[in-house]
Amino acid sequence: MESTSPSPGYYPFNVRVYGICINAQQQVLVSDEYIKGGFYTKFPGGGLEYGEGTRDCLKREWAEELFQEAEIGEHLYTTDFFQESAFGDGRQIISVYYRVKPVSPFVLPFKEKPFDFDELRDQAEVFRWINREDFSAHSVTLPIDKVVAEIIKDMEFEI
Template sequence: MNKRTLRVYGFLEDASGRLLIAFERFRGMPLVKFPGGGIQWGESHQAALCREFHEELGLNIAVGPCLFFNDFAVQSAIDPEVQVQSFFYGVRALDPLDALTTSEVREVPETEGERFVWVPAEEVLKIPFTFEIEQAASRAWAASKTPQ
């Protein structure tokens, strides 16, 4: 692996404590992940996450603390020469959430695109996230909800 890509994702909860999950088909590949994506050159994590949420959901957000990042090497499923490092932040919507287009269908679309699903907190760890990073991040999110 000669290159690295940095990615940012957001944990967005609604008033009921449900978490927003993306079911996406990207370049023919089925993905189950959190909303977010790649950091562009010169962009901060916060700016990238705000841009990604606006592009994907038309939603303005405030970025909170980083709740998880992978400190282990992960090879990109898209390009085997690339190592992926992802950062997961708590985010808060600045716009009304009722304007979001969401689905109840927990399946990846047949064609390119994504659908967003609100998942109850108690079901998040049962979601079949595509990659190890998202699986670990979902466990970190769940742990952040458990009283210490």
């Protein structure tokens, strides 16, 4: 992918906030998404909007994507290396990860297989659980998520 350098004095940052949820069966929640013609497996979450704090962003994203209220727990990781957007738009990605505990029951159905979309449109998203012993950096697509996958793989989580 060709890099597009920003104009001098203009630094286009894209701040993303993601939740790490591990259930009582020791499974990690991931989102399978089809975006801009590509297939991505990532942690649930999304983009920070102007005027939001990172925790408020994740609460909003969790409610929008999973239709669920969540408690935002401990901070797990913030990007500490340069990462350009996967979409080649010249933006630098900064991702912040928190532990998430569901406050309300899950209402969406979970899929068993990756990218098991009911219908493939311009954008599609489904959620699934991956057993902790099968989870690794290979389970997710995005470079920053791969770093976080290795961090959380061996962490102790109380449910």
